[in-house]
Amino acid sequence: MTTASYETVxxxxxxxxxxxxxxxxxxAAAEAGTRVMVVCKSLLGKAHTVMAEGGVAAAMxxxxxxxxxEVHFADTMKGGKLINNWRMAEIHAKxxxxxxxxxERWGAIFDRTWQGRIHQRPFGAHTYxxxxxxxxxxxxxxxxxxxxxxxxxxGVDVHMETTAFKLLTADGRVVGALAYRRSDGxxxxxxxxxxxxxxxxxxKMYRVTSNSWESTGDGIALAYDAGAQLRDMEMVQFxxxxxxWPAGVRGLLVTEGVRGxxxxxxxxxxxxxxxxxxxxxxxxxxxxxxxRAINSEVIAGRGTPHGGVYxxxxxxxxxxxKSKLPSMYEQFLKLSKVDITKQxxxxxxxxxxxxxxxxxxxxxxxxxxxGLYAAGELAAGLHGANRLGGNxxxxxxxxxxxxxxxxxxxxxxxxxxxxxxxxxxxxxxAIAELMAPLDRPAGENPYKLQAEIQDxxxxxxxxxxxxxxxxxGLEKILELQARAAQCGAxxxxxxxxxxxxxxxxxxxxxxxxxEALLRSALERKxxxxxxxxxxxxxxxxxxxxxNYITKETPHGMSVEAVxxxxxxxxxxxxxxxxxxxxxxxxxx
Amino acid sequence: MELTSLDLKIWRGDAKGGDLVSYRVPVREGMVVLDAVxxxxxxxxxxxxxxxxxxxxxxxxxxxxxxxxxRLMCKTPIDEYGGRLSVGPMKAFPVIKDLVTDVSWNYQVxxxxxxxxxxxxxLSSSEPWRMQxxxxxxxxxxxxxxxxxxxxxxxxxxxAHDLKGAFQGPRAMVRIASLEMHPxxxxxxxxxxxxxxxxxxxNVSKCCTEVCPEHIHITDNAIxxxxxxxxxxxxxxxxxxxxxxxxxxxxRPAD
Numbered sequence: 001m002t003t004a005s006y007e008t009v010x011x012x013x014x015x016x017x018x019x020x021x022x023x024x025x026x027x028a029a030a031e032a033g034t035r036v037m038v039v040c041k042s043l044l045g046k047a048h049t050v051m052a053e054g055g056v057a058a059a060m061x062x063x064x065x066x067x068x069x070e071v072h073f074a075d076t077m078k079g080g081k082l083i084n085n086w087r088m089a090e091i092h093a094k095x096x097x098x099x100x101x102x103x104e105r106w107g108a109i110f111d112r113t114w115q116g117r118i119h120q121r122p123f124g125a126h127t128y129x130x131x132x133x134x135x136x137x138x139x140x141x142x143x144x145x146x147x148x149x150x151x152x153x154x155g156v157d158v159h160m161e162t163t164a165f166k167l168l169t170a171d172g173r174v175v176g177a178l179a180y181r182r183s184d185g186x187x188x189x190x191x192x193x194x195x196x197x198x199x200x201x202x203x204k205m206y207r208v209t210s211n212s213w214e215s216t217g218d219g220i221a222l223a224y225d226a227g228a229q230l231r232d233m234e235m236v237q238f239x240x241x242x243x244x245w246p247a248g249v250r251g252l253l254v255t256e257g258v259r260g261x262x263x264x265x266x267x268x269x270x271x272x273x274x275x276x277x278x279x280x281x282x283x284x285x286x287x288x289x290x291x292r293a294i295n296s297e298v299i300a301g302r303g304t305p306h307g308g309v310y311x312x313x314x315x316x317x318x319x320x321x322k323s324k325l326p327s328m329y330e331q332f333l334k335l336s337k338v339d340i341t342k343q344x345x346x347x348x349x350x351x352x353x354x355x356x357x358x359x360x361x362x363x364x365x366x367x368x369x370x371g372l373y374a375a376g377e378l379a380a381g382l383h384g385a386n387r388l389g390g391n392x393x394x395x396x397x398x399x400x401x402x403x404x405x406x407x408x409x410x411x412x413x414x415x416x417x418x419x420x421x422x423x424x425x426x427x428x429x430a431i432a433e434l435m436a437p438l439d440r441p442a443g444e445n446p447y448k449l450q451a452e453i454q455d456x457x458x459x460x461x462x463x464x465x466x467x468x469x470x471x472x473g474l475e476k477i478l479e480l481q482a483r484a485a486q487c488g489a490x491x492x493x494x495x496x497x498x499x500x501x502x503x504x505x506x507x508x509x510x511x512x513x514x515e516a517l518l519r520s521a522l523e524r525k526x527x528x529x530x531x532x533x534x535x536x537x538x539x540x541x542x543x544x545x546x547n548y549i550t551k552e553t554p555h556g557m558s559v560e561a562v563x564x565x566x567x568x569x570x571x572x573x574x575x576x577x578x579x580x581x582x583x584x585x586x587x588x
Numbered sequence: 589m590e591l592t593s594l595d596l597k598i599w600r601g602d603a604k605g606g607d608l609v610s611y612r613v614p615v616r617e618g619m620v621v622l623d624a625v626x627x628x629x630x631x632x633x634x635x636x637x638x639x640x641x642x643x644x645x646x647x648x649x650x651x652x653x654x655x656x657x658x659r660l661m662c663k664t665p666i667d668e669y670g671g672r673l674s675v676g677p678m679k680a681f682p683v684i685k686d687l688v689t690d691v692s693w694n695y696q697v698x699x700x701x702x703x704x705x706x707x708x709x710x711l712s713s714s715e716p717w718r719m720q721x722x723x724x725x726x727x728x729x730x731x732x733x734x735x736x737x738x739x740x741x742x743x744x745x746x747x748a749h750d751l752k753g754a755f756q757g758p759r760a761m762v763r764i765a766s767l768e769m770h771p772x773x774x775x776x777x778x779x780x781x782x783x784x785x786x787x788x789x790x791n792v793s794k795c796c797t798e799v800c801p802e803h804i805h806i807t808d809n810a811i812x813x814x815x816x817x818x819x820x821x822x823x824x825x826x827x828x829x830x831x832x833x834x835x836x837x838x839x840r841p842a843d
Contacts, residue, residue: 043639044695045735046647060716101716107704107770109724109731116718134728140646141731151695152703160692183684212641246618252644331644334663336618447630490634496602497685500634 004431006178006187010418011037011157012411013404014177014192016164016219019047020139020396021376021403022198023146028404029196030155034411036404037190038150038158039179041199041214045147048200048212048377049396052139053255053327054123055131056397057390058096062117064128064582069093070574071127076391077575079125079286080355080384081529082544083232086567087362088382092391092398099397100132108145110134123260123389125286128582131390136257136325142393162188164218165505166430167195167226167372170420174226174371178430182502185495187431193417194407196365197223197374198400201354202513203236204506207454209351210242210253216506217513219378223358224512228367230550231380233513233559234521234531235355237387238463240290242350244308249335251350254311254328256389258345259283261324263313265294266344267302273309288386288530291349295463298348308348314341349463353392355383355530356517359549365403371410371417375403385529437504438495443488446503453480453510457517465521466535474518481511515557516550523548523559594666596624598636599676602685608674609633615666621675622650622661625687637686645801648736651678652687658738658799678741680750694737697756700784701763705775723771729809730766732802735759739796739806745789755786758796758806765810768817781818787811 013029015022018040026036040047061067072093077084100118104110110132111119122129134141150156161182168176168189176191202217203209224230241254259265265283267273277293278285285293294309303309313321318341322329325340332338332345357380358367365373376396383391411417437443460473484507490500526540527533545564550557567575594615597608611632613624622640629636640650643662650661653676655669666673681689710717739758745751764785767773781787794807804810820827 042641043649043691046641046649048641050646050734051642051644104717105706105711107767107773109727109770112719112721112724114721116720117716134731137646137732140734144731144733148698148703151699160695183688212643212647214641247616248618248620248623249643327646334645335620335665445630445634447634451630492635494635497637497688498635499629499637503634 004187004428006189006431008189008191009037010191011035012192012418013037013194013196013407014039014190015196015198016177017047017197017199017376018044018158019049019198019200019376020142020146020393021400022196023143023150024397024400025196025198025375025404025407026150026156027146027153028401029408030153032405032408034155034408036156037192038156039162039164039190040158040160041163041182043160044158045143047143048215049143049393050140051210051253052142052393053136053253054257054260055121055133055138055390056096056100056142056393057123057126057130057388058100058132058394059093059130060097060100060118060120060132061128062113063120066580066582067128067130070577071579072096072130073571074574074577074579075126076382076388077384079386079388081386081539082384083528083547083564084384085362085381086571088399090571091362092382092394095398096394099394099401103142103145103397106145106149108141121257121260122284122582124256124284124290125281125388126390127579131260133257135323136255136327139393159188163502163505164222165434167222168422168426169226169369170422172370173414173417173420174369175417175420176422178427180434183497185498185501189427191418193411193414194371194373196403196407197358197372197378198376198403199378201357201377202510203351203354205453205457205510205514206351207458208242208251210239210251211351216509218506218509219374220357221509221512223367223369223372223374224516224550224552226369226372227552228369228372229359230357230516231359232385232520232547233356233516233550234524234548235385235529236351236517237287237353237355237530238291238349239352240287240294240349241311241347243336244304244346244348245306245336252331252335253350253352254345254347255325256287257325258311258313258328261313262316263311265290266310266312267297268304269302273297273302286386286388292463292532294347294349304346306346308346310344311347312344314343353377353387355385355387356380356520363402364406365399366406371414373403373407375399385531434505437487437489438493438501440486440488441491441493443486444483445490446487446500446507447490449480449484449487449507450503450510453477453507453514456480457514461517461521464532464534466533467522470518470522474515474522477511477514477518481515484508484511519557519559520548520550523561594624595672596628597674598625598628598686599674600636600686601683603683606683608676619666620662621654621664621666621673624666625661625675637684637688639688646734648734651736651738651741652676653678653741658741660736660738660801663801678737680741680743680747681737691737693752694735694740694759697760698763700756701760701767701780702775702777704767704770704773706772707774710772717772719771727766727769729804730762730769732804733759733762734802736801738799738801742795742799744793744795751786751789755789756784758811760785761787761790761814762804762806762810765814768814778818778821781814782822787815787818790815
């Protein structure tokens with residue numbers, strides 16, 4: 001075997017992913033005095049975080065004085081149908097206001113109340129107006145602020161357009177990662193004493209998704225391969241409102257802010273159908289409920305010609321719409337030639353987010369593998385069976401910071417880890433697997449395989465699932481795993497910016513995520529939150545205390561039920577309270 | 589007449605050179621240029637290098653020159669082109685491969701701009717800051733920038749004269765404006781504007797404003813007010829005289 005050539009780069013804390021969580025972790029780790037290397041697949045500032053439109057949830061009670069961390073905690077737990085990690089939900093609700101205010105002190109801009117405080121908008125399943133926002137591009141504001149803060153923080157370095165493909169371990173501890181530069185295919189071996197995974201979800205395994213090409217679940221697959229446990233992998237979120245027409249934009253996100261600002265959903269008969277699904281909260285019900293409602297309307301033949309329903313905000317003044325939802329206005333006008341100040345939008349559910357992911361310690365984001373931390377979309381626990389809108393941006397900030405701090409502390413506690421002796425065979429094998437598709441000119445086209453994965457997941461793990469469908473889907477995914485292991489790079493053997501080759505590697509990640517999702521979905525024999533089963537349509541109260549943990553065993557992937565520790569009484573009591581309904585007229 | 593196929597020419601090549609290559613792409617209703625390019629990648633040329641992420645004009649990755657005009661591919665419907673169009677990489681930056689260019693210079697420039705700097709008083713205050721909506725709105729426009737670098741691509745100072753060492757370009761001006769006009773920022777960036785940022789190179793031809801997909805009025809709202817700020821302190825003859833006579837006009841910042 002020849003020794004593959006690679007450059008070695010040393011750091012203290014290696015962060016994979018440069019979205020909100022990765023950047024916040026990098027800043028925290030650098031401020032704690034460690035050297036940090038951020039590695040990301042795209043250019044800096046292009047991460048999926050920019051797609052978050054509505055806002056960041058934080059109980060600052062600037063608009064509704066009754067709001068508090070307790071109400072935010074209760075909303076998050078109820079929205080997650082109680083299988084959340086309650087400690088994470090508590091930390092998140094308590095700390096997100098500080099994280100938002102901190103962002104402001106780093107230069108972020110938010111819309112204001114008349115008193116000059118940060119304005120907060122209402123959002124689905126949040127009892128009170130809670131989302132700090134700037135128009136409908138809060139994610140961009142968040143990422144730009146963190147990006148500028150990170151590049152001006154001493155000790156932070158960034159490698160853009162670099163994809164990690166293997167975590168390296170020594171004596172059971174993560175001590176580095178292998179990566180390739182997308183521009184020329186050259187290899188880098190990173191040595192580190194702690195590693196934070198923050199590379200987002202795997203939405204790309206579905207056909208209709210709001211996610212970009214990047215969202216192939218790399219971090220989850222890398223963690224799994226390194227021995228990390230995954231949690232509640234069946235829980236993926238279909239955002240209720242994606243664009244449906246024209247075909248080219250199908251799946252593109254339509255912010256929940258439209259409903260937050262008063263948008264109503266109607267079927268083709270003009271009926272405001274949410275009345276029948278959630279009379280109380282109507283359009284602002286939780287995402288799982290609204291997505292299933294739209295799905296049911298379309299299946300019952302009450303959908304639009306393009307297979308969606310109508311979302312209408314044209315009853316609000318044009319100036320109001322243009323100032324509160326500027327990018328939605330622009331998006332529809334430009335891409336579907338629909339003027340949303342005059343006409344309704346057509347919308348249908350689109351795969352948007354993974355509540356599922358790597359199992360972590362609530363305080364630190366530590367996984368079960370020493371030296372390995374996780375934060376953001378790829379870490380599971382906070383959102384349980386369904387995520388509330390606005391809770392992902394706050395998640396990134398709260399747990400990104402905690403993971404960064406914990407990784408820095410771990411790095412300082414194990415300064416020799418970065419110099420640990422590496423298993424050279426492990427390195428050689430990973431590189432050989434990465435390169436293999438380039439030497440298979442006649443191998444199957446990776447784009448074709450990717451499309452097949454998307455077809456299987458769309459057909460077999462849709463919004464409403466059943467055992468037969470999931471089982472058949474699992475068999476197809478296992479077969480695709482065998483084919484993907486033998487696929488080519490699409491015919492070109494070039495190392496220079498070769499997306500076909502990159503996709504061949506991404507397939508592996510997607511297939512790990514897909515297999516875990518299907519296996520975990522088969523195990524959860526009930527309907528809860530985003531996981532709906534036609535063969536088990538009821539929620540099983542016994543399973544409110546169960547998480548499904550996926551891990552690698554000598555016999556392959558296995559899923560087991562694990563009991564959730566009993567919630568302490570001070571938190572359980574919060575869930576029992578009732579909260580005054582918010583009526584804007586009285587308070588503004 | 590409904591289009592059924594598109595004659596799409598894509599520039600293929602690298603730093604050593606390249607050429608337009610023709611592809612015939614089946615047309616779907618509502619197709620944008622990026623759809624067509626990705627169709628080619630998935631079906632005809634798997635090694636076609638192209639950057640993209642959000643496909644919703646929010647990330648600014650898929651910048652290219654469509655029939656020679658700098659645009660975002662995800663936001664450009666093909667039906668504007670009547671069945672035939674060409675796509676090439678941004679010309680102001682070195683080509684890496686096909687439609688992908690080396691835009692790292694823009695990131696270096698951003699690093700050279702001193703970051704957001706609030707006053708010590710604001711920084712040490714334990715109270716949440718208060719700002720008025722109208723003050724915040726002044727910089728909102730600049731904060732919309734998605735860093736697609738189309739303005740940098742079209743700027744003749746950078747594109748035709750390649751003066752990247754002398755002028756930081758429209759994107760950097762928007763960034764500086766977002767900081768200078770931030771209600772809580774107190775740093776004086778006028779020495780930067782006069783020096784390294786090279787704002788004097790801009791002769792307000794407004795090409796950058798024209799290509800901005802976020803419709804930021806780069807020239808009118810960012811560059812011209814910044815030029816005025818700088819002129820005010822460096823080139824105002826009356827103030828210069830007052831200064832020379834030892835008057836108490838606003839102190840000229842150190843270069």
